[in-house]
Amino acid sequence: GEDVEQSLFLSVREGDSSVINCTYTDSSSTYLYWYKQEPGAGLQLLTYIFSNMDMKQDQRLTVLLNKKDKHLSLRIADTQTGDSAIYFCAERGNTDKLIFGTGTRLQVFP
Amino acid sequence: NAGVTQTPKFQVLKTGQSMTLQCAQDMNHNSMYWYRQDPGMGLRLIYYSASEGTTDKGEVPNGYNVSRLNKREFSLRLESAAPSQTSVYFCASSASIGSEQYFGPGTRLTVT
Numbered sequence: 001g002e003d004v005e006q007s008l009f010l011s012v013r014e015g016d017s018s019v020i021n022c023t024y025t026d027s028s029s030t031y032l033y034w035y036k037q038e039p040g041a042g043l044q045l046l047t048y049i050f051s052n053m054d055m056k057q058d059q060r061l062t063v064l065l066n067k068k069d070k071h072l073s074l075r076i077a078d079t080q081t082g083d084s085a086i087y088f089c090a091e092r093g094n095t096d097k098l099i100f101g102t103g104t105r106l107q108v109f110p
Numbered sequence: 111n112a113g114v115t116q117t118p119k120f121q122v123l124k125t126g127q128s129m130t131l132q133c134a135q136d137m138n139h140n141s142m143y144w145y146r147q148d149p150g151m152g153l154r155l156i157y158y159s160a161s162e163g164t165t166d167k168g169e170v171p172n173g174y175n176v177s178r179l180n181k182r183e184f185s186l187r188l189e190s191a192a193p194s195q196t197s198v199y200f201c202a203s204s205a206s207i208g209s210e211q212y213f214g215p216g217t218r219l220t221v222t
Contacts (some may be wrong), residue, residue: 008150097155098208103152
C-alpha cells in the first residue's frame with residue numbers, strides 16, 4: 001500500500017538551514033506537498049512539486065525530489081524561531097487521495 | 111473569506127455519548143474530508159466526499175458517520191463515543207480529489 005515516512009524530530013540553530021526529509025512508496029505519485037502545522041492550528045499548505053520536476057524554489061523554501069529513490073526534501077534557509085512547527089509531507093497517490101506522513105517536529109533554538 | 115471553519119473547538123464527552131462535528135467551507139470546493147490526528151501517527155483519513163451527494167470511507171471509518179449536507183457543509187457524527195476516539199479532528203476541502211487541501215483549525219475531542 002501507499003506509505004509516507006518522515007523522521008519525528010529535527011532541531012536546528014536559528015540562522016542555520018533546516019532539511020526535512022520524506023520517503024514515499026507510490027511510484028505513480030503525481031504531486032507531492034509540504035504542509036506546516038503551528039501549535040493549536042490546522043495544516044497550512046507551504047508548497048508543492050509536480051512529479052516531473054526535480055526542484056522548486058520559493059523564497060526561503062527549496063523542495064528537492066528524487067523520483068528514482070522516492071525521496072522528497074524541504075530545505076528552509078536562514079531558519080527562524082517562527083519556523084518552529086510540525087511539517088508534513090503528503091503524496092497524491094494512485095487513488096487521487098492525499099497520503100500524509102507522520103510529521104516532523106522542527107525546533108529552532110537561539 | 112473564512113476558508114474552512116469547524117465547530118466546536120473543544121469538546122469533552124463521556125463514553126457512550128453522541129455528538130456531531132460541523133464543518134463548512136466558503137471556497138466553492140467540490141471535495142471535503144475528515145481526518146483525525148493522533149501523536150506519532152500523522153493524519154488519518156476517516157471519511158471523504160468527492161463531490162456533493164457522495165461520501166466514501168477512508169482509512170479509519172469505524173465508529174463514525176458523515177453527512178454531506180450541501181456543497182458547503184460536511185459533518186462528522188460519533189454515535190457512541192469511545193475513549194479510543196479521543197483525538198484532534200480536522201476538516202479539509204479541495205477543489206477536487208487530489209488537489210491541494212485547505213484545513214480548518216481542528217476540534218480537540220476528549221472522551222472519558
